[in-house]
Amino acid sequence: MNALRASEAVGIMGGTFDPVHHGHLVAAEAVRAHLGLDRVVFVPAGRPPHKSDSEVTDERHRYLMTVMATVTNPLFTVSRAEIDRPGPSYTVDTIRAFRQVVGERTRLYFITGFDAVREILTWREPDVFLRLCRVVAVTRPGYPLEEVEALQRRLRAETGTSDPLSILEVPALAISSSDIRRRVAAGEPIKYLVPESVETYIAKMGLYRPGRRDLHEEAVGG
Numbered sequence: 001m002n003a004l005r006a007s008e009a010v011g012i013m014g015g016t017f018d019p020v021h022h023g024h025l026v027a028a029e030a031v032r033a034h035l036g037l038d039r040v041v042f043v044p045a046g047r048p049p050h051k052s053d054s055e056v057t058d059e060r061h062r063y064l065m066t067v068m069a070t071v072t073n074p075l076f077t078v079s080r081a082e083i084d085r086p087g088p089s090y091t092v093d094t095i096r097a098f099r100q101v102v103g104e105r106t107r108l109y110f111i112t113g114f115d116a117v118r119e120i121l122t123w124r125e126p127d128v129f130l131r132l133c134r135v136v137a138v139t140r141p142g143y144p145l146e147e148v149e150a151l152q153r154r155l156r157a158e159t160g161t162s163d164p165l166s167i168l169e170v171p172a173l174a175i176s177s178s179d180i181r182r183r184v185a186a187g188e189p190i191k192y193l194v195p196e197s198v199e200t201y202i203a204k205m206g207l208y209r210p211g212r213r214d215l216h217e218e219a220v221g222g
């Protein structure tokens with residue numbers, strides 16, 4: 001190993017990615033560029049603890065769509081860590097597994113939307129999680145700073161971490177996976193909300209359209 005090389009910095013972008021969309025990609029790239037990260041690893045959730053099986057699309061589809069969406073960015077990769085781990089997916093277990101692989105010197109940044117980060121104290125072992133990585137929360141420009149500071153104080157007080165959270169404003173993107181699923185179900189366009197490959201895959205597999213389940217189960221060999 002080259003001793004002169006500064007330690008690596010890696011972003012971890014967790015999500016259900018049902019489906020992955022341009023909001024996820026813009027957020028990950030903004031954080032990568034801002035912090036000068038060496039790479040960002042997208043980690044599709046296996047079985048989100050707060051969502052039941054029937055509510056979440058088969059992980060094979062979510063994984064494939066995430067691979068297709070990230071393939072054009074040489075610094076983006078996709079991990080099967082959560083998908084391949086049996087049992088419910090807890091973020092702290094994922095970060096622990098990454099920490100073991102990359103060692104102590106690599107800086108790990110967990111990238112998340114500010115809306116999700118507000119729930120952090122309800123996650124499993126939030127104090128351990130905040131010691132293993134730094135959290136970067138993305139917000140829309142103009143997000144009330146008082147709310148961010150209040151959360152900083154709470155996290156500091158309740159987990160004993162000195163500087164647990166940083167915030168980055170990204171261009172306003174009202175895109176969400178739930179809205180995309182709703183649009184597909186209603187026959188509305190999703191063009192430009194997701195990468196073209198993802199749009200094509202959703203149509204080809206009949207995802208998010210009631211009554212088309214057999215088509216996608218057959219296609220992934222389920």
Ligand code: ATP
Binds near residue numbers: 024027111114175
């Ligand atoms: P759903 O609508 O089903 O909740 P989602 O669009 O929020 O889906 P997730 O897979 O739940 O997508 O999100 C993964 C991560 O990306 C979370 O940290 C979430 O806060 C963040 N995120 C989601 N949408 C955006 C967006 N438009 N801009 C920036 N970050 C986003």
Ligand code: MG
């Ligand atoms: Mg969400």
